[in-house]
Amino acid sequence: MKNVKDELQHIILGDEPVGRGNQLKKTQSFLRANEKTSFKLEKQQHLKSEETTALINFAKKENLFYEPAIHKTDFISEGAEQKVYQFDDEHVIKTNAGIFYETWLDYFNSLLIHNYFFPATAYTFLGFKEIDGALHAVVMQEFILNSEPTDLNAVKDFLRYNGFLNKRNNDYYNNDVGLIFEDLHDENVLSNNGVLFFIDTVFYITPDFYRHP
Structure with missing residues (x-):
């Protein structure tokens, strides 16, 4: 990484x-x-x-x-x-x-x-x-439309492949890069024709991010 x-x-x-x-x-x-x-x-x-x-x-x-x-008339969700x-x-x-x-x-x-x-x-x-x-x-x-429910196990596999390990519930971490990645429930990750789209993300930088190997 x-x-x-x-x-x-x-x-x-x-x-x-x-x-x-x-x-x-x-x-x-x-x-x-x-x-x-x-x-x-x-x-x-x-x-x-x-x-x-x-x-x-x-x-x-x-x-x-x-x-x-x-305009309030354009409101979708919160x-x-x-x-x-x-x-x-x-x-x-x-x-x-x-x-x-x-x-x-x-x-x-x-x-x-x-x-x-x-x-x-x-x-x-x-x-x-x-x-x-x-x-x-x-x-x-x-604007992303979901065509099917998001499979959170697919999200977990995708993130594991990219170096993010599940910590608890829908929260992940990557020690190599020094990042915490949280709140990845099925309203924040949408699935369209089998493709995952991360639309709302919360990243936190840890002290390890600033360290060089």
Whole structure:
């Protein structure tokens, strides 16, 4: 898994220039720089409000607020962490307050990792929106229809083949890369004509991710 780890380290830790077309990486780079200058790693869980304030200021400066209205008539579904709306015939948009993550940086890292592993359902970051007084990220994703129920044993086999071992229930880990991969129930992984599509993922980076062999 060395090549995978090297590639992901480059994506997460890289400082390559980013343009208007890659607002996801631009925002993640800001959050990573903000962490280095403003936060101590062991105290991040207590400082998400300060991180959010910095992120709002950054979003205003970079025009990263999503201005179009999100209509209730377009609502499709919701989970614990996000709401899903129809965008067009081929895409949905999702609003997420990042509640599954201790920091916004963790959330944006998870998006980048998802896009690396699952390009067919990659997230496009559209911007931020304040909803009911809380900051939400707005992302767009391919709309996937499931043609049959998802076989969770097939999910387990697929992930085992790719180095992720089942820890408990629908949670997995990859010690070689240093990733935890959680919440893979049958609403977050869809099956269409026997092909698995991972549409809602939660990745966490462990300290092993930053270690070199």
